[in-house]
Amino acid sequence: MLQTPRTRTRYPNPSSSFSSGRSSPVSEAFSGFSADSDVSSSNTSASSVFDSSCTRHDRLGAWFLGPKAENIGFLKQFLNSVADSTEHARLAYQPDDPKFIGPEMQASSVFQKEMSELDVALKQLVGALSEHSIPFWSPRYNAHMNGDTSLPGLLGYLAAALFNPNNVCTESSPLTSVIERDVGLQLCQMLGYNISDVESSKPWGHIVCGGSVANLESMWAARNMKFYPVSLACAMEPGAPLDFIRDEFMIELCTGETKLFSQASSWELMNLKPETVFDIPERLQNEYAISSGALSTALGPYLIQTCGKDVIENKFNLKPSKYFVGTTKHYSWPKGAAVTGIGSEHIIDVPVDIDARM
Template sequence: MGNYDKNDDLFETLLVGLMEDHIAWRQINYPQNTPAPQKEKSLNIEFAQAVDHMKRHISQLISELKVSSSTNLPGYFGHMGSDLLLPGLIAQLLTTLYNPNNVTGNVKPITVDMELQAGRQIARMLGYNTDPAIHPCAWGHITSTGNSANYDSLWNARAISCYPLALKAAAKKLHIDLKISPYSNKKIAESSSWQCQNFSVDEVLDLHEFCYQQLLASSNLQTVKNFFKQVEQHRIEHMGMASFYAEHWDAKQPLVLVPSTCASSWKKYLKLLGFGSSQLLTLDVNNKMRIDINSLERILTNAEQKKIPILSVVGILGTTEFGSIDPLADIVLLRDRFRAKGLNFYFHIDASWGGYLSSLFRNPDNSLCSYDEMKKQFKNFPAKHTYDAFATINKADSVTVDPHKMGYLPIGTGAFISRNRAITNLCNDNAITNLNHVKNIEQDNRQLKEYLLEGTKPGAVAVACCLTQRILPLNNQHFGKILSESIHATEYFHERIKKTIKKLKGFVNIVLPMKPDSNIICLAINPVNNHCLTRMNRFSQRVYKQLTNDPEQANPHSAFFCSVTSLLHSNLGNEDAQSLLKKLNIRDSSFVINIEDPKVQSSSIDVLQHTLLNPWLLTEIDGNNFIDGYCEYLEDCIITVVNKESSHTLIAVGAR
């Protein structure tokens, strides 16, 4: 809608015009829908009463919704919210009238094609090849959320890791000699379980196709079908965990490695897959909230020595709490090094938050912008490690991206992108009857229900995503220009807050726990002369209450909004924790992992979180922009809480 709703007339005009067009379409294309005969007066009265009843409830809903924080306003610095792009908002509202279900291309071919096109648009932005003539070719689809996309990654990783074992079992049972590749005489039936669990994604998919070609060359089509039917019966997806690992008794259950800053949903994914949350290992992070690469190397070394397979390693491109970016380039180097030792793993990037920042790094011809050119556009962004991370995305096996975050689309729009679209062959429920998969891969990809976890899929969100990215291509001259405003705002905030820190020096200590990797800035605030972390956290929560909606107040709406999050002791080493506590003037003994006295001890540090996503934050009004206004408002809130606490202290002293 724009700053101060400047586009409200445009929005209304477009929406009304599209509604009128939709009604006309229904009348023209379905002339059999003639007006119903006049009903009895009593029925008309009942209908009128039902309409009034509906209107009352809608009016009540409108009132209730207005209590919510206005995430679309420039004064909102809170978690993961901003104004929405008009093309996507209009496209989703319009398409909802047609109510398409993207379960299969046969039902709604137009919206399914737009969903797959949206996946290709995002894949190109991430640096993947989307030309079917070049192998491997990426593909993607729209999900309900990033959580669903992350689960897709583990679903695919399990299929890749366990499929060679199923091939081996079928080849042994049918006494069929199949080579593992055209360049080796080694038979799949002779491969050890360890070797079978450590093929790369491309190797497994090539092996699947190579087995098909070998069988077709030496026997008839029925033999081929019988073999792959036997393969399906030996797959983990058919047998279940217990029977599969009982058959392959020397194959150990794999581990999944995620940073400790990951979402708690990853434990649920492992439970759903049947591996159990005990197979999930969390990687240490450093004081910048990035994966400690040495921690990852130690775990991989131990796994290689003990022959414990790694199902997947997950790196984060912009944590949702701090915006931090993991050392993705270093993870790729480690993967290549351990692959040479015989230990391979599926590499997934959770770019739910930072994925769309890739548009800043892409020229209109989709080439990668050089580091020197990137540095000319901003003051500090990107750090070298950040640039290397974005340049490395296309080395990952899959990526999660959330269009409903930095894609400025309505909530409920995630995306899963896979580097090699042939992986859909392993996840296809009709793999046995659809052996001619290579020739028909485009057609197969349109039958989404056959290889995706989700069945019913709303076409409206896919259309919103695709149309927005058609209008604003995902490169630095179009979509990237919007996000460049977010980065400029972050850099301005980083400098402007120093003025607030200086101004309030006699009242509070304000510390930035880490420099921003992307567009999220956190502030830790401690009253002067306070050395207790629990009191600091209470103070921070009171300041936060001034910066959010409080329905209990006479005027529940704040002029500005932020969010609150926590720095966990378990995510900080002792040295990093002590360094931060020293800056805040907090006793070391009050920040612990295991709390013994909750009155004076805490396992976390509460910090104010600022997401600088709105593109209008630097718009000047009367010489001040929204960041200046927020900082001044924050200063007033802090002083208000300081004064309240001081008066309470005096009252308490007087009472004693």
């Protein structure tokens, strides 16, 4: 059982730092929340490395459990809140339904045995983790790029896990899909992208399981985008589904020249600007009433995802693709090249200067 706090102190709503103009469901739920200040005296001594009068570390200090578990009282209070909210949600759904796990079941020897085994196994796991894990939370550890897990990330992860949403579609995740979209836009804004609603090429982002998969997906998307024009050229060949536009559809080349798409060379098609490629589906919809569904059906057999890279490269007499990365690259880039069919030996290292510029 998690401890109930003895004293409660107010802290400001963290969402006040956002400038989106509207509060999120999550920030509203946490506004005005209070946390326990149950911290041992050994963790708050005057011998702290940071001067207590210095406020520049105060905000950062609220984001982590701390190398000496200084914020353990807050963590316990937050975890109690998560447990209470989860209980309320389950009781509020169809409140007239009978309980499945009743007192008699909980008192049975089989139930008690399972709980006892869970208790033992959990203690063994936590004990082993405590004894054998790397102290990534400590400022003394600098061997890897791992660090302490932030309290917001940890609590959000645990809270969402209790509801088990699946962000594959909104019918399985009506709230977390919205949060995913909002966080993606926040990250885009942080990196300098224009997230204005009037921007036609509005950026977006979505959740992946880690940095390696994010890099793989970026390589996958770049590969598909690069080969899209030649796949479209295949779909425009005589007798192909889109041959009716082969004598009309114009495209702007990377040189700025406008040319009939069906007459563009392989080099010209492979070097179209990304924004030019991205505009093609919308143009086909507006100029020829080709819906996204019809376009997907027509293009499907010719896409690199369907027929493979080698088939397209041989058909258009293309040399093997190359992928440029910095010499300081993460090991996931060659792995991504292998998975996408580009091949790890086709990764080209670009020197990086002292300012981390390629």
